Amino acid sequence: MNNLKSRIAKEKRFKAYGIISITTALTLLTILFVSIFSQGYTAFQETRIQLPVYFDQEILDPNKTNDWNIIKKANFNGLVKQSIRNLFPEVSGRSNKRKLYKIVSSSAEYQIRNIVNNDLSIIGSKQNIWVLADDDVDMLIKGNINRNLPENERRIDDQELMWIEYLESENLIKKVFNKTLFSSGDSSESEQSGILVALLGSFYALLITLVLSFPIGIATAVYLEEFAPKDNKFVDFIEVNINNLAAVPSIIFGLLGLAIFLNFFEMPRSAPLVGGMVLSLMTLPRIIIPARAALKSVPPSIREGALGLGASNVQAVFNHVLPIATPGMLTGTIIGMAQALGESAPLLIIGMVAFIVDIPQGFTDPATTLPVQIYLWADTPERGFVERTAAVIMVLLIFLVLMNSLAIYLRKKFEKNIT
Amino acid sequence: MFDNEELLKETKSQALNSETVGDIHVDDPRIIAKNINVFYGDKPAINNASIDIGKNEVLAMIGPSGCGKSTFLRCLNRMNDTIDACRVEGELFLDNENILDKKTDVVSLRAKVGMVFQKPNPFPKSIYDNVAYGPKIHGMAKNKIELDEIVFKSLDKAGLFEEVKDRLDAPGTSISGGQQQRLCIARTIAVSPEVILMDEPCSALDPIATAKIEELIYDLKKNFTIVIVTHAMQQAARVSQRTAYFHLGNLVEVGPTSKIFTTPQHKLTESYITGRFG
Numbered sequence: 236m237n238n239l240k241s242r243i244a245k246e247k248r249f250k251a252y253g254i255i256s257i258t259t260a261l262t263l264l265t266i267l268f269v270s271i272f273s274q275g276y277t278a279f280q281e282t283r284i285q286l287p288v289y290f291d292q293e294i295l296d297p298n299k300t301n302d303w304n305i306i307k308k309a310n311f312n313g314l315v316k317q318s319i320r321n322l323f324p325e326v327s328g329r330s331n332k333r334k335l336y337k338i339v340s341s342s343a344e345y346q347i348r349n350i351v352n353n354d355l356s357i358i359g360s361k362q363n364i365w366v367l368a369d370d371d372v373d374m375l376i377k378g379n380i381n382r383n384l385p386e387n388e389r390r391i392d393d394q395e396l397m398w399i400e401y402l403e404s405e406n407l408i409k410k411v412f413n414k415t416l417f418s419s420g421d422s423s424e425s426e427q428s429g430i431l432v433a434l435l436g437s438f439y440a441l442l443i444t445l446v447l448s449f450p451i452g453i454a455t456a457v458y459l460e461e462f463a464p465k466d467n468k469f470v471d472f473i474e475v476n477i478n479n480l481a482a483v484p485s486i487i488f489g490l491l492g493l494a495i496f497l498n499f500f501e502m503p504r505s506a507p508l509v510g511g512m513v514l515s516l517m518t519l520p521r522i523i524i525p526a527r528a529a530l531k532s533v534p535p536s537i538r539e540g541a542l543g544l545g546a547s548n549v550q551a552v553f554n555h556v557l558p559i560a561t562p563g564m565l566t567g568t569i570i571g572m573a574q575a576l577g578e579s580a581p582l583l584i585i586g587m588v589a590f591i592v593d594i595p596q597g598f599t600d601p602a603t604t605l606p607v608q609i610y611l612w613a614d615t616p617e618r619g620f621v622e623r624t625a626a627v628i629m630v631l632l633i634f635l636v637l638m639n640s641l642a643i644y645l646r647k648k649f650e651k652n653i654t
Numbered sequence: 655m656f657d658n659e660e661l662l663k664e665t666k667s668q669a670l671n672s673e674t675v676g677d678i679h680v681d682d683p684r685i686i687a688k689n690i691n692v693f694y695g696d697k698p699a700i701n702n703a704s705i706d707i708g709k710n711e712v713l714a715m716i717g718p719s720g721c722g723k724s725t726f727l728r729c730l731n732r733m734n735d736t737i738d739a740c741r742v743e744g745e746l747f748l749d750n751e752n753i754l755d756k757k758t759d760v761v762s763l764r765a766k767v768g769m770v771f772q773k774p775n776p777f778p779k780s781i782y783d784n785v786a787y788g789p790k791i792h793g794m795a796k797n798k799i800e801l802d803e804i805v806f807k808s809l810d811k812a813g814l815f816e817e818v819k820d821r822l823d824a825p826g827t828s829i830s831g832g833q834q835q836r837l838c839i840a841r842t843i844a845v846s847p848e849v850i851l852m853d854e855p856c857s858a859l860d861p862i863a864t865a866k867i868e869e870l871i872y873d874l875k876k877n878f879t880i881v882i883v884t885h886a887m888q889q890a891a892r893v894s895q896r897t898a899y900f901h902l903g904n905l906v907e908v909g910p911t912s913k914i915f916t917t918p919q920h921k922l923t924e925s926y927i928t929g930r931f932g
Contacts (some may be wrong), residue, residue, distance in 0.1 A: 263773075280834060310889060349737065463737045466738065534775070536771060536773055536775035537777060537778075538736075539733065539769075539771060539775065540735070540771065540775040540776075540777065540838070540841075541777070541787075542736060542764065543733065543768065544729065544760050544764065544765075544768070544770070544788040544791070544845060545760075545763075545764035545765035545788065545789065545791065546761075546787075547760065547761050547846060550791055554787070554791075555777055558778075559778060579724060617865065644827065
């Protein structure tokens with residue numbers, strides 16, 4: 236009786252340990268997600284200020300050429316400043332005016348320039364244009380700067396606060412969806428910076444990784460598992476090496492890429508092409524090992540059944556073994572790709588850690604990747620970059636969740652086909 | 655298991671003496687095995703076995719576990735090739751062709767000598783595709799109509815058609831164990847083999863499914879030569895015309911089934927069929 240009681244108690248205790256550890260893990264995860272999301276969700280909005288812009292013929296095109304090549308050299312900055320002055324005509328004095336100009340982002344002049352470029356007939360008219368606010372204003376509007384702090388403890392002084400509150404009362408300032416975040420590259424001004432370069436960089440690099448490592452990895456796994464001679468020293472040597480490679484720190488692959496791809500083959504620096512190649516080196520063993528495990532788990536009776544019917548080895552493998560092993564192989568591949576997506580260390584070494592403003596047009600243009608962008612922005616102290624860092628983490632997490640869900644979906648789908 | 659020391663000693667001395675008792679020859683042989691030796695690495699598994707297998711006969715191979723009967727069976731369609739450490743020596747003629755010759759094409763050999771395994775192993779495909787796979791890879795059907803005919807005929811011969819005709823698209827793994835085994839037999843028949851090897855085909859099945867398979871074997875005998883390995887002596891007695899008794903890698907005795915089970919000549923055979931070890 237006693238024995239039975241203690242056995243039941245033991246089982247209960249063991250279950251409790253399991254529940255406790257799961258709860259702990261979930262709590263920690265929740266804390267992580269809450270902290271990232273609470274910091275990052277505001278980054279998906281940006282603050283815009285409505286400026287009454289008078290597209291003054293005198294400033295833009297005094298000679299009435301109507302020629303963009305001449306107009307583009309006009310003083311758009313002055314136009315913006317004039318528009319701001321129109322909003323606050325009472326502000327006087329050089330330093331006050333300079334302070335006033337700073338409530339609008341420096342990108343405003345390019346925005347206005349683009350508007351003129353798109354439609355030259357706008358010259359001479361008056362338009363209300365929503366331009367990007369400066370990052371400090373943005374932070375204040377989003378509540379990241381406390382208005383009730385004493386003046387010397389906040390980045391916005393009382394005078395600026397007064398202007399902003401005037402704009403608020405006139406409904407001349409609003410928060411909109413942050414298009415800039417998804418349509419521009421890096422910038423030293425946080426309100427003008429975006430992750431498009433990193434997104435495209437990650438996309439191009441992963442594409443290269445997939446194209447290189449998937450066929451090579453699967454073919455290697457199939458050969459080693461199904462066709463390679465057993466008890467062969469050379470095959471054993473290769474196997475040991477593949478297993479070792481899976482455990483090599485990823486930064487070593489970066490050094491390898493630097494030495495071979497960049498220094499020896501003189502491939503372009505900072506390019507997704509090289510990034511993808513380095514990531515494929517890292518991903519290959521991570522695809523090969525699960526793929527071999529998947530092939531190994533196919534019951535030998537299936538292979539025997541096919542061989543017994545007179546199928547050749549190749550037919551048995553391709554008609555029967557591979558279809559059964561597919562879900563396992565795909566899962567391994569997708570998880571390997573997800574790891575590659577989250578990898579930053581090897582990319583730092585081959586120069587994908589750079590301040591890149593221009594959107595990459597192809598595989599050889601300089602780019603960064605999402606994790607590297609996180610690394611770059613996490614280094615910047617400005618409040619605007621803090622929320623953007625959290626936002627990139629969110630975007631990266633969303634991609635990782637999507638990829639892993641795809642892995643699970645594919646596994647379920649193929650398993651259904653088999654049984 | 656040996657029930658006494660004396661018998662153990664006796665079997666050991668008998669094992670050294672590899673002469674086969676009884677009549678290994680038949681008048682109309684389809685397969686002639688001469689001095690077959692099989693090794694797993696350095697370990698001998700079959701020791702100098704010679705036997706004829708006649709046309710349209712059912713040969714049962716019995717013997718205690720590890721006696722080499724399955725190994726011998728797998729020599730007949732060279733399935734032992736798939737085991738790396740396994741080495742087969744001797745001569746094995748199927749229709750006057752030495753099938754142990756390296757030049758023999760195992761693909762066409764296995765089409766001629768089909769195999770049914772211990773555990774039902776249908777492919778994870780539809781019932782139809784399971785049967786159609788063999789004819790497809792051997793190019794036996796020119797079009798869908800011919801293929802349909804082969805599949806339906808094979809299922810019918812295996813006594814399965816009536817049970818599955820409404821769900822040929824269902825996965826082969828979704829039917830019962832006995833049906834799965836008959837599906838595997840249908841799959842084997844579909845490539846029109848001359849010989850069917852069965853490696854304990856009923857060991858994973860219940861008595862009713864077993865009875866159905868045995869009936870099937872009885873029917874199939876008309877068109878095929880069947881070699882069946884079995885643990886159940888009653889089964890050997892029920893389905894076979896001739897029985898071969900293996901012991902520790904030796905082919906101890908061969909003879910008509912009725913004779914083996916009533917008046918065995920060899921002491922080992924007698925001990926086995928009377929249940930003194932198994």
